[in-house]
Amino acid sequence: MEKKSQTEKKAINIQSVERALNILEFLSKMQNPVGVAEISEVLGINRTTIYGLLNTLITSDYVIRSEVNGKYTISGKMYSLSYTYPNRLPVVRFAMRYMQELANRYDITVHLGALSIRNDVLLVNAQFPSNMQNIRSGSIFPLHASSMGKVILSYLSEEKREALLEACDMRAYTRYTITDRDALRGELSAIREQGYGRDMEEYIDGTSCVAFPIFNDKDEIVAAMSVSGTLEQIDSRLDAIITDGLRCSKQCSAEMGWGVYNR
Numbered sequence: 001m002e003k004k005s006q007t008e009k010k011a012i013n014i015q016s017v018e019r020a021l022n023i024l025e026f027l028s029k030m031q032n033p034v035g036v037a038e039i040s041e042v043l044g045i046n047r048t049t050i051y052g053l054l055n056t057l058i059t060s061d062y063v064i065r066s067e068v069n070g071k072y073t074i075s076g077k078m079y080s081l082s083y084t085y086p087n088r089l090p091v092v093r094f095a096m097r098y099m100q101e102l103a104n105r106y107d108i109t110v111h112l113g114a115l116s117i118r119n120d121v122l123l124v125n126a127q128f129p130s131n132m133q134n135i136r137s138g139s140i141f142p143l144h145a146s147s148m149g150k151v152i153l154s155y156l157s158e159e160k161r162e163a164l165l166e167a168c169d170m171r172a173y174t175r176y177t178i179t180d181r182d183a184l185r186g187e188l189s190a191i192r193e194q195g196y197g198r199d200m201e202e203y204i205d206g207t208s209c210v211a212f213p214i215f216n217d218k219d220e221i222v223a224a225m226s227v228s229g230t231l232e233q234i235d236s237r238l239d240a241i242i243t244d245g246l247r248c249s250k251q252c253s254a255e256m257g258w259g260v261y262n263r
Contacts, residue, residue: 016053019043019045019049019053020053020056020057022043022045023039023043023050023053023054023057023063024057024062024063024074024078026039026042026043027039027063027072027073027074028074028078028118029118029119030073031169032071032073033066033069033071033072033073034071034072034073035069035070035071035072036050036051036054036072039054039072054072061075061077062074062075062077062078063075089114089223090256091112091114091214091216091222091223091252091256092112092125094214094252094255094256095112095125095214095223095225095252096125096127098225098248098249098251098252099112099125099126099127099225099248100127101244101248102127102225102227102241102244102245102248103127105244106227106229106233106237106240106241108227108228108229108233108234109126109127109227109228109229110126110127110225110226110227110228111123111125111126111148111209111225111226111228112125112126112214112223112224112225112226113141113146113148113149113152113223113224113226114152114222114223114224115152115156116140118140119143119164119167120140120141120142120143120149121140121141121142121143121146121148121149121152121224122139122140123139123140123141141203142168142171142173142203143164143168144168144170144171144177144178144179144184145171145173145174145177145178145199145202145203146199146202146203146209146211146226147197147198147199147209147210147211147224147226147228148197148209148211148224148225148226149224150184150187150188150191150197150199150211151191151196151197151211151212151213151221151224151226152213152221152223152224153165153188154188154189154191154192154197154213155192155213155215155221156221161188165181165184165185166181168181170184173202173203173204174201174202174203174204174205176200176201176202177202177203178202195212195213195246196210196211196212196213196242196245196246197210197211197224198210198211199211199226200231201231206230206231207228207229207230207231208228208229208230208231208233208234208235209226209227209228209229209234210226210227210234210238210241210242210245211224211225211226211227212224212225212226212245212246212248212249213249213253214249214252214253214256215253215256215258216253216256216257216258217256217257217258217259219258219259222256225245225248225249225252227241227245
């Protein structure tokens with residue numbers, strides 16, 4: 001059977017479905033509920049059509065309309081669907097054994113995060129010591145206040161990195177959060193030099209994390225793996241954690257086709 005041409009494929013697209021998906025993607029990127037006028041302006045769809053599509057999405061529980069201001073946002077159903085996606089990412093399959101190795105060796109939590117569509121860090125997997133239970137994927141971490149976020153930012157292209165920095169709200173989660181963009185740029189440069197990033201009570205008081213980049217065969221960062229614990233747990237074994245974390249992240253990257261093993 002002959003494959004359909006791109007023109008033929010485009011011709012059978014159902015416009016209403018395409019528009020509904022565009023609305024969901026737009027709402028998923030917005031931090032706050034959005035009105036019909038803004039959705040219409042950004043997507044170039046008339047308001048009557050927007051109303052109809054939103055009502056359908058509300059009926060299906062994918063969108064919520066605020067009773068206070070009448071604005072719209074995505075629902076918890078969208079997040080619940082997203083929980084099943086992270087563990088399907090190829091990097092999870094390659095990284096899990098290294099994460100478990102670190103979790104068991106240091107009796108500590110190890111996270112795996114990737115850049116989400118909302119430009120924050122999506123927790124795609126977490127491993128605990130063998131006597132503890134896994135937590136559910138899907139949690140969100142800020143780019144500027146987490147070790148995984150800073151590592152991911154560090155290894156993006158300069159254009160992408162600057163765009164995300166400019167869009168970042170630089171919110172202070174603790175008194176140690178970096179809220180100055182120039183200060184953050186300096187730390188990102190240091191991360192690229194040393195090959196790992198740290199979060200010392202920048203997101204949660206009393207918590208410290210060390211994160212390491214994972215690359216694919218195109219030398220692109222696809223995820224960051226972090227070892228997380230209390231300040232005492234991390235600081236008392238920091239050198240060993242860095243040594244083992246760098247080794248595990250490089251071996252994982254190599255298994256994914258990354259060719260520059262001595263980065």
